[in-house]
Amino acid sequence: MTSADPATTETRKANRSRWARLSYRIALLIAILLIGSAIATTVFSVRSVQRTYSKQSTESVTNVHKSVTDTISVANKNVIAYEDAAIASRKNQLKDQSNAVVTALDALNAEVKAGQISLADAQAQALLYLKTIRYGDEYYFFTYNRALTAISHPDPRFEGKNLRDLKDADGSYILRGMQKLTDAKGSGYYNYNFTKLGAAKPSPKISYVFNYKPWDWLVGTGVYIDDIQAEAESRRAAVRKTLSDQFGAVTFNGGGLFFVLDKKGKVVVAPKGKNLADLAKTPAGKETVKVIEAAVPKKDGTIIELNKSVTLQGKNKQ
Known part of the structure; x- marks a missing residue:
């Protein structure tokens, strides 16, 4: 029986230790890459969902906006x-x-x-x-x-x-x-x-x-012709009430709502149960109206998107 050379034994141990550390590092790197890939995939998925939701929300708002516009247009033409x-x-x-x-x-x-x-x-x-x-x-x-x-x-x-x-x-x-x-x-x-x-x-x-x-x-x-004007106004009031009821039934995430302004910036239709009087009374409300009016297209059309924060009834709304 021949005894092993102590130096050789130590060298083998050192080599095994280096391979072990290298394997650990490779495994750790692979794990990090997998985690990074998972995070990237998750972020991409979240952003995709956000884009899809945003697109669906925009389409939903646009569809409701078109329906409201058509209703107002037809009612106004009838009056x-x-x-x-x-x-x-x-x-x-x-x-x-x-x-x-x-x-x-x-x-x-x-x-x-x-x-x-x-x-x-x-x-x-x-x-x-x-x-x-x-x-x-x-x-x-x-x-x-x-x-x-x-x-x-x-x-x-x-x-x-x-x-x-x-x-x-x-x-x-x-x-x-x-x-x-x-x-x-x-x-x-x-x-x-x-x-x-x-x-x-x-x-x-x-x-x-x-x-x-x-x-x-x-x-x-x-x-x-005051009786004619009174009847016309009565018909417009009926339209405003119908729209107010319809607006009250429309809900959006984040507390979104629909309302209608006249050319003077006065809220003529608000969702049923909502008080938007501050839009015409408070400085912040008046400023919001100015921003909205400035964004109105020169020709008939829809304001696709307009972000503005305003304080209503003590709460900040966007």
Whole structure:
């Protein structure tokens, strides 16, 4: 039996130790690489999910936005169509009644030309006729001479008075404007604000006026359209309520919500149960509105994305 050389034995031990340490380091490196790969995969997966979720959220918001826009557009067109049709009907009524008056005045003037009646008598009959005409519930005719003195008017406040300087609620000269219109075109529609008999506040009114050339009279009749505007506003209010209910049912992660601003930056539709009054009252809210308004496209379109933090009801919202 031969005994091993001590030096050789130590060398073998040293070699085994070096291989062991190298194997450990390789194993550790592999482990680190695997962990790094797992982290990278996880980060990539998370970011992919975030991108997918963000895309889905954006698509969801865009779809709801389009639906809301379409609803508002259709509702607004319907209200405008109602207003246009109702006002057109009133205008036609004014013109039809005025045409009947012109026919009656022409008949009297024909008698004057035929020598059957004097001009003074014909005009006296005409003024009485114009003063007593009534149609609808409250509509009448008014008549002014070239000086804009009321020579026939059912309202005793105006009868016999010169109303050249009469102004409407907006400060416009009513009779001067009417005379300018009839001098230029012969007849037409004139819009102004006037106070009804017995009323305290002025209401929007449309008059059809014409110049009866044989006698140089300014003759007209008008109708108030506040009832049409009230009905239109009632319809708009119904649309706003419907949208508010729908907005209240739409939920987004992070407390997102839909609301509608008008051109003045006022919140006209908020989700049911939400108070967004601070947008119009607080400095932060007003600043947010300015940022939103600045981002509105020059042409019809959607603001794809706009991030802004604002404090509402003591809480910071984005």
